[in-house]
Amino acid sequence: MCAAITLLTTVAIIATLLSDAVVFFSQVPITEFLTSTSWSPNPRGGGQTFGIVALVIGTLTVTITAGFVALPVGTLTAIYLSEYATPNARSILKPMLEILAGIPTVVYGYFALVYITPALKATLFPGMSTFNALSASLMVGIMTIPMVSSISEDAMSSVPDDLRQAGYGLGATKFEVSTGIVVPASISGIASSYILAVSRAIGETMIVVVAMGAQARMPAVRDGLLGIPYINPADTLLESGMTITVAMVQIAGGDLTGGTIPYDAMFALGLTLFVVTLVMNVLSDIIAERYREEY
Numbered sequence: 691m692c693a694a695i696t697l698l699t700t701v702a703i704i705a706t707l708l709s710d711a712v713v714f715f716s717q718v719p720i721t722e723f724l725t726s727t728s729w730s731p732n733p734r735g736g737g738q739t740f741g742i743v744a745l746v747i748g749t750l751t752v753t754i755t756a757g758f759v760a761l762p763v764g765t766l767t768a769i770y771l772s773e774y775a776t777p778n779a780r781s782i783l784k785p786m787l788e789i790l791a792g793i794p795t796v797v798y799g800y801f802a803l804v805y806i807t808p809a810l811k812a813t814l815f816p817g818m819s820t821f822n823a824l825s826a827s828l829m830v831g832i833m834t835i836p837m838v839s840s841i842s843e844d845a846m847s848s849v850p851d852d853l854r855q856a857g858y859g860l861g862a863t864k865f866e867v868s869t870g871i872v873v874p875a876s877i878s879g880i881a882s883s884y885i886l887a888v889s890r891a892i893g894e895t896m897i898v899v900v901a902m903g904a905q906a907r908m909p910a911v912r913d914g915l916l917g918i919p920y921i922n923p924a925d926t927l928l929e930s931g932m933t934i935t936v937a938m939v940q941i942a943g944g945d946l947t948g949g950t951i952p953y954d955a956m957f958a959l960g961l962t963l964f965v966v967t968l969v970m971n972v973l974s975d976i977i978a979e980r981y982r983e984e985y
Contacts, residue, residue, distance in 0.1 A: 707964060710957035717951055723958065729906035729932070731941060731952035740955050742962065744906040748931035752827045752898055755927065756891045759831025761884055764838025768880075771839065772846035773868040784843070791836040799900025802829040807901070821903030821930040829897050834887040841886065845879025846872050878981040885974035889967045895935040903930030904940050934959050 715723070718740050726741025767787065771780050802825040810825065811818045818824070849872050857867040873880065909925035932940075941956040 704964070707957050707961040710954045711961040714951065714954035714958045718955070718958075727908045729937065731937075731955055738951060740951070740958075742934070742959070744908050745932055745934045745937050745959075747909065747926065748823065748898075748902070748906070748936075749892060749933040751823045751926045751931065752830055752894070752902070752933055753888060753891045755824065755827030756831035756834060757884075757888055759828060760834040760838050760887050760891070763831075764835045764883070764887070765842055765880065767835065767839040768842035768846055769868050769873070771843045773864065773872060784840070787839060788836045790833060793833075795833065795894065795896040796900060798829040798833055799826070799897040802826055802897065802901035815928055818928045819903075819930050821901065821905075822928050823898075823902050823931050824927040826898045826901035827927070829901060830891050830894050833894070833897065834890050837887045837890060838883045841883035842876070842880045845876035845883070848879075849875045878978045881977045881981065882974045885970050885977070889970040889974075892966060892970075893935060893963060894933075895939060898933050899936050899939055902933070902936070904932050904936050905930045906932040906937065934963055 723740055723742055725743065726739060727743045728739040728741045729744050730739045732738065771784055775783060803821075806825040806828060807818065807820060807822065815824075853871050853875060854867050857871045862870065907929070909921045909929075911919045911921055938956050938959050941952055941959075
């Protein structure tokens with residue numbers, strides 16, 4: 691019965707998203723939705739535009755930058771907890787680390803806005819905007835560290851001690867055993883933790899609402915060497931922006947009624963996020979199945 695309730699809930703979510711998304715795409719061409727660079731669902735004067743490109747750039751900026759924080763830090767933390775920490779230290783440090791996952795995300799957002807952004811403006815980036823993607827990304831990365839470290843540490847702890855002892859018997863150091871034996875043997879679990887953490891970062895809302903702002907903007911495209919256009923990362927990291935989830939919150943908090951195009955656009959955005967996270971989870975299962983070691 692519990693399994694059936696879970697399945698029916700998922701089916702109901704898909705049906706709800708599809709029903710209104712189909713109505714939206716019947717009025718707005720899907721090509722315009724996927725290729726247009728302007729997002730103005732309810733502008734004051736002027737026409738409505740529903741281009742998702744600017745939102746995708748904002749989402750990718752936060753996700754990739756958060757990944758640079760969470761993936762290496764979480765992996766190194768998992769290696770320490772699994773291979774170097776004493777049982778007493780592990781019993782204290784792991785629950786403390788997992789507390790990070792229980793902190794409300796709005797608290798992370800206000801911490802980024804009140805402390806991280808002023809600190810960065812006073813030291814490294816004087817021209818940084820008050821609402822910016824960098825502070826939001828750092829907080830999203832810190833929030834997802836426990837997901838990477840916990841799942842990776844569980845995968846490393848499940849590696850049989852016989853493999854470690856064989857490495858030591860061949861003269862390997864603890865570092866060589868940790869990086870050359872344990873990590874490769876648990877790569878399926880580590881890769882799964884990476885994908886799940888990235889999926890979590892893609893769907894984060896409150897941190898980016900508070901710290902990043904809610905302005906859908908395209909970064910300036912500049913001419914590089916040999917005339918090759920490029921986007922300066924500072925144009926996206928140090929300025930405000932908007933992710934897909936923030937756009938949904940903005941629509942839901944507006945004075946819109948059901949049956950309007952902006953209202954239906956919220957479900958189109960939700961369907962887009964659902965497809966992305968579904969692909970990420972399927973990819974995680976494929977990688978885990980492909981590289982899982984059985985001992």
